[in-house]
Amino acid sequence: MSTCLLxxxxxxxxxxxxxxxxxxxxxVAEGEIHCLVGENGAGKxxxxxxxxxxYPHGTYSGDILFDGKIQRFxxxxxxxxxxVAIIYQELALVPEMTVYENILLGHExxxxxxxxxxxxxxxxxxxxxKVGLDINSATQVKDLGVGKQQLVEIAKALxxxxxxxxxxxxxxxxxxxxxxxxxxxxRGLKRGGVTCVLISHKLKEVIQVADKVTVLRDGQTVCTxxxxxxxxxxxxxxxHMVGREINDVFPKRFxxxxxxxxxxxxxxxxxDLKSGRTxxxxxNFTVKKGEIVGFAxxxxxxxxxxxxxxxxxxxxxxxxxxxxxxxARRSLRHPREAIRAGLAYASEDxxxxxxxxxxxxxxxxxxxxxxxxxxxxxxxxxxxVKVANExxxxxxxxxxxxxxxxxxxxxGNQQKVSVAKWLFVKPDVxxxxxxxxxxxxxxxxxxxxxxxxxxxxGMSIVMISSELPEVLGMSDRVYVVSSGRxxxxxxxxxxxxxxxxxxxxxx
Amino acid sequence: MxxxxxxxxxxxxxxxxxxxxxxxxxxxxxxxxTEGVFISSRNIANLMNQTGYIAVLAVGMTLVIVIRHIxxxxxFLAGFLGAIAAIAMVNWGWSVYVVIPVVLVLGxxxxxxxxxxxxxxxxxxxxxxxxxxLIYRGALxxxxxxxxxxxxxxxxxxxxxxxxxxxxxxxxxxxxxxxKLTLLLGLIAIVWFNLGQVRSRRNKLAYDFDVMPMDxxxxxxxxxxxxxxxxxxxxxxxxxxxxTLVIVLAVVxxxxxxxxxxxxxxxxxxxxxxxxxxxxxxxxxKKITYVVFASMGFLTALSGILxxxxxxxxxxxxxxxxxxxxxxxxxxGGVSAAGGVGKITGSLVGALxxxxxxxxxxxxxxxxxxxxxxRGAVLAVAVIFDVTTRRGGK
Numbered sequence: 001m002s003t004c005l006l007x008x009x010x011x012x013x014x015x016x017x018x019x020x021x022x023x024x025x026x027x028v029a030e031g032e033i034h035c036l037v038g039e040n041g042a043g044k045x046x047x048x049x050x051x052x053x054x055y056p057h058g059t060y061s062g063d064i065l066f067d068g069k070i071q072r073f074x075x076x077x078x079x080x081x082x083x084v085a086i087i088y089q090e091l092a093l094v095p096e097m098t099v100y101e102n103i104l105l106g107h108e109x110x111x112x113x114x115x116x117x118x119x120x121x122x123x124x125x126x127x128x129x130k131v132g133l134d135i136n137s138a139t140q141v142k143d144l145g146v147g148k149q150q151l152v153e154i155a156k157a158l159x160x161x162x163x164x165x166x167x168x169x170x171x172x173x174x175x176x177x178x179x180x181x182x183x184x185x186x187r188g189l190k191r192g193g194v195t196c197v198l199i200s201h202k203l204k205e206v207i208q209v210a211d212k213v214t215v216l217r218d219g220q221t222v223c224t225x226x227x228x229x230x231x232x233x234x235x236x237x238x239x240h241m242v243g244r245e246i247n248d249v250f251p252k253r254f255x256x257x258x259x260x261x262x263x264x265x266x267x268x269x270x271x272d273l274k275s276g277r278t279x280x281x282x283x284n285f286t287v288k289k290g291e292i293v294g295f296a297x298x299x300x301x302x303x304x305x306x307x308x309x310x311x312x313x314x315x316x317x318x319x320x321x322x323x324x325x326x327x328a329r330r331s332l333r334h335p336r337e338a339i340r341a342g343l344a345y346a347s348e349d350x351x352x353x354x355x356x357x358x359x360x361x362x363x364x365x366x367x368x369x370x371x372x373x374x375x376x377x378x379x380x381x382x383x384x385v386k387v388a389n390e391x392x393x394x395x396x397x398x399x400x401x402x403x404x405x406x407x408x409x410x411x412g413n414q415q416k417v418s419v420a421k422w423l424f425v426k427p428d429v430x431x432x433x434x435x436x437x438x439x440x441x442x443x444x445x446x447x448x449x450x451x452x453x454x455x456x457x458g459m460s461i462v463m464i465s466s467e468l469p470e471v472l473g474m475s476d477r478v479y480v481v482s483s484g485r486x487x488x489x490x491x492x493x494x495x496x497x498x499x500x501x502x503x504x505x506x507x
Numbered sequence: 508m509x510x511x512x513x514x515x516x517x518x519x520x521x522x523x524x525x526x527x528x529x530x531x532x533x534x535x536x537x538x539x540x541t542e543g544v545f546i547s548s549r550n551i552a553n554l555m556n557q558t559g560y561i562a563v564l565a566v567g568m569t570l571v572i573v574i575r576h577i578x579x580x581x582x583f584l585a586g587f588l589g590a591i592a593a594i595a596m597v598n599w600g601w602s603v604y605v606v607i608p609v610v611l612v613l614g615x616x617x618x619x620x621x622x623x624x625x626x627x628x629x630x631x632x633x634x635x636x637x638x639x640x641l642i643y644r645g646a647l648x649x650x651x652x653x654x655x656x657x658x659x660x661x662x663x664x665x666x667x668x669x670x671x672x673x674x675x676x677x678x679x680x681x682x683x684x685x686x687k688l689t690l691l692l693g694l695i696a697i698v699w700f701n702l703g704q705v706r707s708r709r710n711k712l713a714y715d716f717d718v719m720p721m722d723x724x725x726x727x728x729x730x731x732x733x734x735x736x737x738x739x740x741x742x743x744x745x746x747x748x749x750x751t752l753v754i755v756l757a758v759v760x761x762x763x764x765x766x767x768x769x770x771x772x773x774x775x776x777x778x779x780x781x782x783x784x785x786x787x788x789x790x791x792x793k794k795i796t797y798v799v800f801a802s803m804g805f806l807t808a809l810s811g812i813l814x815x816x817x818x819x820x821x822x823x824x825x826x827x828x829x830x831x832x833x834x835x836x837x838x839x840g841g842v843s844a845a846g847g848v849g850k851i852t853g854s855l856v857g858a859l860x861x862x863x864x865x866x867x868x869x870x871x872x873x874x875x876x877x878x879x880x881x882r883g884a885v886l887a888v889a890v891i892f893d894v895t896t897r898r899g900g901k
Contacts, residue, residue, distance in 0.1 A: 353786075354787075378768055379770055382710065
């Protein structure tokens with residue numbers, strides 16, 4: 001039995017109202033590749049933030065033993081000094097700087113008062129050789145592809161005598177070749193004595209490289225499996241990941257569904273011109289009148305990008321394919337046109353781009369359809385209050401008055417305001433992106449009830465959700481999105497958490 | 508009871524009232540130090556005219572800052588457009604009735620040019636308008652190169668910055684030597700204000716919104732009415748209402764109406780509050796940027812006309828530092844650099860605070876070096892006050 005490099009014991013971390021981790025234990029032996037898997041929100045990232053000192057000692061309970069000592073990291077600097085390096089999905093490189101500057105950023109090699117550039121370059125190139133990256137170290141990072149940038153990040157970590165290298169979803173943005181190179185590199189580093197923790201949703205990769213796999217679910221350790229003992233297979237992992245109990249109760253709905261297709265997307269493709277990446281490809285789906293269509297998939301699978309590209313394309317992707325709203329072919333160049341065509345999109349990021357937080361409830365509710373309560377460009381203040389109060393009652397928005405500033409409301413009530421805004425434009429197709437993220441059970445139930453009422457009245461709802469129980473409990477049909485493609489379609493009667501997860505990790 | 512209510516209302520509205528209190532304190536200090544000269548009819552009339560060309564800019568700047576931009580070019584653009592007006596009248600012999608609309612249109616054009624850079628090409632407004640600052644400064648020097656200062660002989664034009672509304676009621680045989688039209692307008696304004704406040708309160712009560720307690724409400728109405736009456740009386744004691752004051756009040760009234768009552772105004776504040784949410788709500792951020800910079804250009808032209816008219820000439824240095832005065836006024840008036848927050852009326856009061864400082868210190872003969880330091884300190888205090896009360900509010 002090899003020695004234990006890292007042992008996290010009984011880690012519990014609570015955020016206001018949520019227990020993100022409860023008594024999690026996690027052990028990594030020296031010189032192994034240890035994979036950490038789990039659904040979105042299972043607590044993987046939180047656990048790694050505890051380890052790296054992003055959440056400093058004292059904000060969680062439990063002990064971290066690293067390299068034989070109990071560690072009390074106060075910040076990232078402390079954990080780095082001890083030999084822990086985390087490489088996040090969003091890379092932390094300075095794009096305008098050269099590769100060698102980036103590799104030694106923050107640990108510059110000095111000669112007196114100035115930087116010793118010759119030594120810097122020599123050291124940087126040594127690290128580049130270690131990660132097998134054959135590039136000119138004077139290249140600016142912004143000129144490299146994502147895969148190579150990732151390697152530069154790893155080179156940067158290696159230059160700091162890292163003992164434990166943590167890779168958080170490193171392959172999410174990589175193509176197949178780059179993925180294989182990265183996995184090969186991990187095996188190489190392991191031979192060189194570096195211990196790796198890999199967080200990944202791609203179970204095939206996990207199976208390829210893992211010595212051990214730990215599965216987290218709902219903030220708890222489910223099990224640790226030994227791959228060398230043949231305990232790991234895709235089926236086993238999925239079973240452990242999704243064994244989530246369906247605690248939420250979903251209200252029943254009773255109505256005849258029509259077969260009339262109100263929204264159809266054919267051969268949809270989107271390319272991000274800035275990065276040159278094809279974000280979405282070969283997307284085909286239909287939405288019928290009075291139907292709730294669930295879009296399942298992992299975070300970063302392209303569901304939000306899909307919704308935004310359909311809703312007037314504010315990201316400026318280059319689009320191909322066609323979209324039909326109520327049978328009419330549409331090409332929508334601005335959210336304004338999308339609203340007019342009968343679409344509405346309630347964003348998953350309420351605070352970031354859903355609401356104007358510094359404005360009050362009524363101003364937020366009427367924002368997307370001020371025309372309806374104004375004449376000759378002048379807003380009718382009385383009509384506005386009336387409309388806002390109607391939605392406040394209908395959606396049971398808990399606020400002292402509609403003049404309350406939205407920032408002061410709870411998450412659930414903010415979400416209701418966001419939904420109310422989109423109901424007020426009276427859409428035919430309402431796209432709800434993570435409609436219940438970060439809100440409490442009571443508010444969730446109210447949102448579900450509201451969704452049922454809306455479809456019974458003939459609206460169609462596209463629900464993007466990362467919570468499988470919610471997808472299964474609310475949808476009539478489910479599309480699974482993976483890496484910017486539709487990985488499959490399931491009628492809800494045939495859908496199970498295992499099936500969806502298998503499709504979601506398929507590309 | 509009344510004291511407790513009073514404290515509560517003050518605390519809830521400290522940010523808004525702080526500015527009025529500051530204005531009051533500043534005026535009281537200057538009134539005492541100058542033995543009443545500062546609040547004499549003549550000086551107050553003068554102060555209003557001085558404030559005019561900055562207040563007009565501050566109104567435009569408020570909207571620019573609300574949508575998270577800045578416009579540094581307005582000072583020299585105002586100077587340049589004033590010079591164009593002078594040249595058109597003096598050298599080209601154009602009629603004043605043609606010159607004024609043409610200059611205003613040029614202002615709009617300049618604003619659209621700025622917004623093309625900012626909205627269309629995505630150049631940061633600081634850089635785009637810094638370029639404008641340099642270009643308009645050069646342009647001003649260029650057009651006044653041969654002549655130097657251009658004297659404007661046109662009586663109509665010069666009345667804009669120096670003239671007063673004639674007293675149509677002078678024939679009435681009471682209050683000899685007092686501008687009676689001003690008194691009448693003041694009275695109408697007071698009645699209108701009170702009616703508006705009562706109506707708005709009744710509306711809010713009908714919807715169960717929070718309103719001030721009745722006693723405090725009455726006190727507020729009495730106080731504001733008294734202040735308005737005082738201002739009216741003081742102005743009536745000299746030449747009455749100046750044309751500049753009429754123009755400024757009209758600009759503030761229109762801008763305040765647009766900002767607070769119209770769809771366009773809502774869109775502007777939404778873009779300032781959260782541009783991405785606004786865009787997703789179907790508002791074109793680009794279009795709003797165009798509209799705001801174009802109105803800034805219009806108001807800049809107006810400011811240039813007011814200033815040239817006041818000096819009765821176009822000078823080579825006209826407009827120097829106007830942009831900074833306007834920005835300072837807007838910040839004193841409570842706009843937030845984070846965007847989405849700021850009232851038009853606030854910026855008017857901000858401009859009054861700022862220009863009162865200048866005017867008062869000039870009366871006292873304060874050295875210019877000290878004047879700048881004090882103005883800077885007042886700006887810093889105003890913004891610190893704003894930031895800390897905002898934080899306390901959440």
